[in-house]
Amino acid sequence: MHQWAERLWSVAAGDAALDVQELRAVQExxxxxxxxxxxxDSPFTSAALDAAVVLVCATDAAASSSAEDASNAGYQAMARSDLLAQESQNMHPQDPGLEEKIRTHPLMQTELHRQADVLALLEAGTELTATSLASIRPPAKPV
Structure with missing residues (x-):
């Protein structure tokens, strides 16, 4: 999946085209x-599923160039951060301060800032290149 995420960043930068046959092979x-x-039964199973959903949504967005598909990817990334914040702090779902605790959690703050940076880049009409995307791209994770 990491290689496919790298490929999607190249597509977004305009450095590569999305090949439909390649896409179908990866989805299989x-x-x-x-x-x-x-x-x-790992606590990371949900996070892995969430990350896969984000990747599927990003792939859909790359294939369709649809703003709706792109916003779905952003929504799923936010939902993943929400879940990870709750799980990392063992937050109780009935806690009256739950939403504020999630919103102020470092994981959620990182995601909110990243998405604000993405919107600012798009609103500015910046051409999407490897250089401009580097400013919004999450840091690479070790494999």
Whole structure:
């Protein structure tokens, strides 16, 4: 999946085209790569599923150039940050301060700032290149 995410960044920068056959081949592999809650009891299973959903939404956006598909990817990334913030602090779902705790959690703050940077880049009409995308791209994670 990491390689496919790298490919999507290249497509976004205009450095590569999205090949429909390549896309279909990758999507067929996802069923094997994405963990199933029935098979894994790790607390990271949900995060892996969420990350896969973000990648699927980003792929849909790259394939369609649809603003709606792009916003779905952003929404899913925010939902992933929400869940990770709750799980990392063992937040209780009935806590009256839950939303504020999630909003101020460092993981959510990072995601909110990243999405604000993406919107600012798009609103400015900046040409999407590898250089301009570097300012909004999350740091690479070790594989």
């Amino acid at each position: 592999q996802w069923d094997e790569l994405v963990p199933d809650h029935d098979d894994f």
